[in-house]
Amino acid sequence: MAIPEIDRATARRLAVRAQLLDGGPPAAGLLPVVRHLTLLQLDPTAVIAPNADLVAWTRLGAAYRPEQLQQALEQDRTLFEYRAMVRPMADLPLFLPEMAAWSAPGADRRAKYTDWLRANDGFRRYVLDLLRERGPLPSREIEDRSVVPWPSTGWTNNRNVTQLLEFLAARGEIAISGRSGRQRCWDLAERVYPTVPVHPDRPEGPAEQAQREQARAEAHRLRQERTLRSLGIARGPAVGEAGQPVRVTDTRGDWRVDGELLERLAERPFEGRTALLSPFDRLIHDRRRMAELFEFEYKLEMYVPRADRRWGHFALPVLHADRLVGKVDAAADHRAKLLRVHAVHEDEPFGRTLRSAVRAELASLAGWLGLTGVSGW
Structure with missing residues (x-):
């Protein structure tokens, strides 16, 4: 059977919608967001805000407060932290076989x-x-x-x-x-x-080992399916043989797509929005996928010598509809109560409408951070 082919625009829209970054109905709260995304990556970097909080804000806006994440982790126990990732407690069974086999x-x-x-x-x-x-x-x-x-x-x-x-x-x-x-x-x-x-507190026989390995393999398969559903389209070990194969025009090799999400994309027209992304956002986490589907060049330059930086210390990729169109190098100055914009890099000319949308996102981000305004742009 011939492998179906989709164009880059469809692939991008599938990825954006899967990551809850389109203009569709807002998510109902933090827990549904994490359940859908499967994880929030923890990182100590907080030039603007910790990554987990910044990713949650990008999906939930001002309705999200960092205290909600702390409460879910420490009091409600609806989320748990494991290997620098926040995950839904409901997904814990998918990791127990891996834990049990860790030192087998x-x-x-x-x-x-x-x-x-x-x-x-x-x-x-x-x-x-x-x-x-x-x-x-x-x-x-x-x-x-x-x-x-x-x-x-x-x-x-x-x-x-x-x-x-x-x-x-x-x-x-x-x-x-x-x-x-x-x-x-x-x-x-x-x-x-x-x-x-x-x-096990004693050596396992062949049958027990096989049963344990089978449970581990099944949990791994389910995690791959969940990962693909959260990404929409991907390839590699993280998704394995989940979903169905597809080719993307002008890219090499086969991809895997979540068939249900692809059908929904055809049923409900794509609505875009403008968003400022964390450098660790899962939409751009796989830099190869980012380059192939979005034709976007990006590198976190926090550890690059200042003289060698192209976009700045902590540049936020700018998503507009289904395109990544630029970077905003910014930092939260809590002492001065300002979100300082050091540079704006336009990969594509912004134009009046896009400039206005980016300014509105920066103002919204500053307000969420408790800052009084934006300076520098």
Whole structure:
């Protein structure tokens, strides 16, 4: 059967609508947004606002407040933090098989981790007992009782407490209960999650291993389907064989699309809007997809030497309808209560209407941040 072909405009509109960035009905609240997007990426960078908050604002506008995310994570427990991502608690079952298999025999890519955990089993038991007695705790309040230090050529070298906490969280033995400022607070997973993974306390037979691997593969498949639904169109390991194949005019290779979203796009005409995107927004997270579908050149230049920057320290891509049309380099100056615009780069001439729309978005962003105005543009 011949693989159907769609043009770039259709592919872009599918991606924009899947990410809740079109001009359709606004989302009902934070939880439905995260359920649809499947995740909010956490990043400590806050030139304007933390990424998770900025992404939520882009979808929800002034109705969203950062306190809502904190309440969902720490009080309502409708969301959870796992591996620098905020995810719906309803999706936890899709990650439990991965947690349970994290240190399973035969997982040779994790052999270094499991060997280190085995050598530091006393350290592990000390941390679990400490959290059981005193948790939740930040890492700075946990004593380093490692017998074998964590070896690394990078920044994690000898960061034994941090590494142990990350590994125990990956195994589902502990979880992030909340935050104190920017510091993560850790607790036993059973106090955070409604259910926790089961780690076998004895070697598993072939039948048990096969059953566990089957559960893991099924959960992985469902995650790929959820990911594709949130992206609309994609390719690669993140989506695997989810959805259906499609070709996009003037691009190479096959893509995967969510067939239901494609049908809805044909049924309901696309309505565009203007939006300022976080550099970590999932619409542009896959830079190759961004370049092929949107024909947009972009790089986060925060770590690029000032003299070598083209667009600025923290440039926000500008989405207009189904096109990425420019970048706005801006920063929140809370002392002066201003959103300072350092530069505006027009990949396509903005024109009066688009300039007005971008100004309105900047004013809306400043108001949401509690700033009194916009300066510089």
